[in-house]
Amino acid sequence: MAWTWFHRLASPPHIYRVAGRLTPWFAWPAALLIIAGLIGGLVLAPPDYQQGEGYRIVYVHAPSAWMSLMVYVTMAVAAGVGLIWRMKVAHAVAASCAPIGASFTFAALVTGSLYGKPMWGTFWVWDPRLTSELILLFLYLGYMGLRSALDDVQRADRVSAVLAVVGVVDVPIIHFSVIWWNSLHQAPSVMRLGEPTMPPSMYVPLLLMLLGFTLLFGALLLVRVRGEVLSRERSATWIREALQA
Amino acid sequence: MSALTAARLVLARDLKLAFRKPSQLIQPLAFFAIVTTLFPLGVSPDLPRLKPMAAGVVWAAALLSSLLALEMLFRDDAQDGTLEQYALSGRSLTWLLAAKTAAHWLLTGLPLALMAPLAGMALGAPSSAIPGIVASVAVGTVTLSLIGSIGAGLTLGIRRSGALLSLLTLPLEIPVLIFGARATELAIDGAAYGVPLQLLGALAVLGLTLAPLAAAAAVRINLE
Amino acid sequence: MSDYRLEGDNVHLWRGDHHVLRGVGFRVSGGECLQLTGANGAGKTTLLRAACGLAYPEGGQITWCGANIRTDMQSFHAQLAYLGHEPPLKAELTARENLHYWVGVRRHVDGQELDHALERVGGEHWADRPVRTLSAGQKRRAALAGLTLMRVPLWLLDEPTTNLDSEGQQLVGALIDEHLQAGGLALAAVHHELAVSAGDGLRRMELTLE
Numbered sequence: 092m093a094w095t096w097f098h099r100l101a102s103p104p105h106i107y108r109v110a111g112r113l114t115p116w117f118a119w120p121a122a123l124l125i126i127a128g129l130i131g132g133l134v135l136a137p138p139d140y141q142q143g144e145g146y147r148i149v150y151v152h153a154p155s156a157w158m159s160l161m162v163y164v165t166m167a168v169a170a171g172v173g174l175i176w177r178m179k180v181a182h183a184v185a186a187s188c189a190p191i192g193a194s195f196t197f198a199a200l201v202t203g204s205l206y207g208k209p210m211w212g213t214f215w216v217w218d219p220r221l222t223s224e225l226i227l228l229f230l231y232l233g234y235m236g237l238r239s240a241l242d243d244v245q246r247a248d249r250v251s252a253v254l255a256v257v258g259v260v261d262v263p264i265i266h267f268s269v270i271w272w273n274s275l276h277q278a279p280s281v282m283r284l285g286e287p288t289m290p291p292s293m294y295v296p297l298l299l300m301l302l303g304f305t306l307l308f309g310a311l312l313l314v315r316v317r318g319e320v321l322s323r324e325r326s327a328t329w330i331r332e333a334l335q336a
Numbered sequence: 337m338s339a340l341t342a343a344r345l346v347l348a349r350d351l352k353l354a355f356r357k358p359s360q361l362i363q364p365l366a367f368f369a370i371v372t373t374l375f376p377l378g379v380s381p382d383l384p385r386l387k388p389m390a391a392g393v394v395w396a397a398a399l400l401s402s403l404l405a406l407e408m409l410f411r412d413d414a415q416d417g418t419l420e421q422y423a424l425s426g427r428s429l430t431w432l433l434a435a436k437t438a439a440h441w442l443l444t445g446l447p448l449a450l451m452a453p454l455a456g457m458a459l460g461a462p463s464s465a466i467p468g469i470v471a472s473v474a475v476g477t478v479t480l481s482l483i484g485s486i487g488a489g490l491t492l493g494i495r496r497s498g499a500l501l502s503l504l505t506l507p508l509e510i511p512v513l514i515f516g517a518r519a520t521e522l523a524i525d526g527a528a529y530g531v532p533l534q535l536l537g538a539l540a541v542l543g544l545t546l547a548p549l550a551a552a553a554a555v556r557i558n559l560e
Numbered sequence: 561m562s563d564y565r566l567e568g569d570n571v572h573l574w575r576g577d578h579h580v581l582r583g584v585g586f587r588v589s590g591g592e593c594l595q596l597t598g599a600n601g602a603g604k605t606t607l608l609r610a611a612c613g614l615a616y617p618e619g620g621q622i623t624w625c626g627a628n629i630r631t632d633m634q635s636f637h638a639q640l641a642y643l644g645h646e647p648p649l650k651a652e653l654t655a656r657e658n659l660h661y662w663v664g665v666r667r668h669v670d671g672q673e674l675d676h677a678l679e680r681v682g683g684e685h686w687a688d689r690p691v692r693t694l695s696a697g698q699k700r701r702a703a704l705a706g707l708t709l710m711r712v713p714l715w716l717l718d719e720p721t722t723n724l725d726s727e728g729q730q731l732v733g734a735l736i737d738e739h740l741q742a743g744g745l746a747l748a749a750v751h752h753e754l755a756v757s758a759g760d761g762l763r764r765m766e767l768t769l770e
Contacts, residue, residue: 243576275518
């Protein structure tokens with residue numbers, strides 16, 4: 092009985108309809124939360140006692156970095172589900188995650204680099220977090236590159252799924268080794284907020300941004316999955332009916 | 337007749353094949369030598385200036401050479417149908433591919449480990465560092481061969497996959513680079529290199545248990 | 561008669577957007593050889609690959625002796641031999657060495673068995689030369705020698721007479737005959753009728769293009 096919803100979830104026309112209906116429920120709250128977070132972080136929160144106004148970019152940097160990792164895990168889980176249970180929709184979800192995750196990673200790198208500039212005078216430092224983000228970007232690019240190198244969509248799905256699963260196992264190892272490497276050499280670290288504990292006026296906007304970014308990911312994923320499902324099922328008859336509706 | 341016997345036969349076959357075409361074995365080693373040479377030419381002939389970066393250069397060169405050598409792991413067998421026969425042999429493909437990867441390491445990783453001290457010394461390392469350099473590169477290249485086998489399995493169906501293979505494999509190999517270069521660096525400085533060497537060993541053990549599974553999955557998908 | 565049986569039930573398989581196998585059903589029992597015919601692209605190779613488990617059908621199932629092949633792929637594979645378009649031989653090894661490694665992974669073969677199998681296919685003269693020096697027909701014969709050494713009940717053959725002269729085609733027929741008489745079964749994709757004399761045991765099935 093419980094399996095019926097699981098199997099319906101696997102049905103492309105069902106996903107297409109459900110995704111379409113759910114999108115506004117993610118998009119509007121996301122917009123509200125992000126706007127609230129930005130106002131809270133950029134305007135209302137007090138300046139950091141060590142870094143002044145410059146720290147504010149953390150309100151975009153930290154959620155982006157967090158999302159870049161969360162999206163990779165989501166992608167790997169969806170890919171794993173598609174690999175084990177041979178669910179086409181799971182593969183479509185994984186494929187949809189990749190460009191979104193790569194964009195978050197890129198945003199994290201750019202904001203991190205901008206944050207470092209006034210402090211260190213250069214656009215790039217080999218800070219452990221930035222370095223990990225850079226490697227994560229390579230992992231995303233590798234995943235997308237592998238997909239695009241194969242013409243057969245089914246094979247591309249399954250092969251890239253293996254890569255995603257291997258990647259997700261390696262990500263904590265990479266992260267640990269980069270932190271270890273960094274600790275050996277006393278390199279500069281970008282993300283040091285002056286106070287050991289943040290006052291609510293500082294961390295509440297951060298939480299709002301985090302939640303907003305998560306919902307934004309949800310909205311973007313739903314939109315992309317619909318597009319993926321359409322392009323994969325283009326020869327199926329339900330498409331004509333759905334588009335007329 | 338056990339899986340181990342079959343695996344040993346696969347290993348023996350790959351070794352015999354490699355020695356019938358020895359020129360293929362020399363290429364990754366020559367590449368290693370050339371890449372190492374690029375650094376003094378690009379930076380400075382001054383040994384004291386090269387010594388601090390010797391470990392990093394040796395390891396970067398080792399990673400790249402190991403990548404180059406991946407060509408010979410599955411490609412031939414995929415093209416002449418013998419890989420397919422392994423998948424249909426009634427034996428665990430995981431074990432057979434592990435055997436192939438072991439042969440690959442014996443033919444490329446181990447020679448690299450023996451050559452690495454020469455490169456290190458050419459970049460200013462003392463001869464006392466030889467055991468440490470050999471040990472770290474030998475253990476590290478085991479993991480490089482294992483991770484490489486996953487990449488090679490994934491890109492089986494793709495023509496001219498060299499650049500893509502690097503993009504897939506190198507980021508996954510970064511922990512090996514970090515621990516390996518640290519062990520080599522400590523060896524060159526005459527310090528104790530046990531900790532990073534143990535971390536390298538841990539990676540190799542993890543790789544041994546997981547990589548052949550992933551490689552077998554990738555190969556089966558490409559044979560579909 | 562043996563109770564070996566390979567069955568395909570309502571098999572559907574897509575290659576990309578192309579619906580190659582559309583509800584194909586077949587059945588081969590011990591002592592039978594089923595020949596698959598059809599134009600290029602009709603799905604003969606695809607069906608063979610689905611039958612041995614390399615290709616995964618989107619619908620239907622393949623069963624061996626009543627059990628779905630997916631339940632225990634390894635022991636299913638241990639009972640079959642698959643010969644594709646290209647003979648699976650390493651160019652740098654001799655025919656004898658190739659057989660030693662190819663069959664050896666499955667079961668131990670001693671020198672005498674190898675000699676006997678190579679003689680059967682007319683390979684006494686070229687058995688110890690590197691495979692890259694052999695003609696296409698000789699390579700095909702070497703592959704057939706390997707097939708006989710496998711000692712498995714199920715043979716899956718993709719155009720087994722490619723590159724063979726008329727004498728070679730007779731050889732293929734004779735080998736399949738012997739195999740069927742011993743209780744084995746064969747599923748073969750062919751362009752021309754095989755020279756098999758098994759009478760009732762020889763059947764044909766035509767696959768058509770969409």
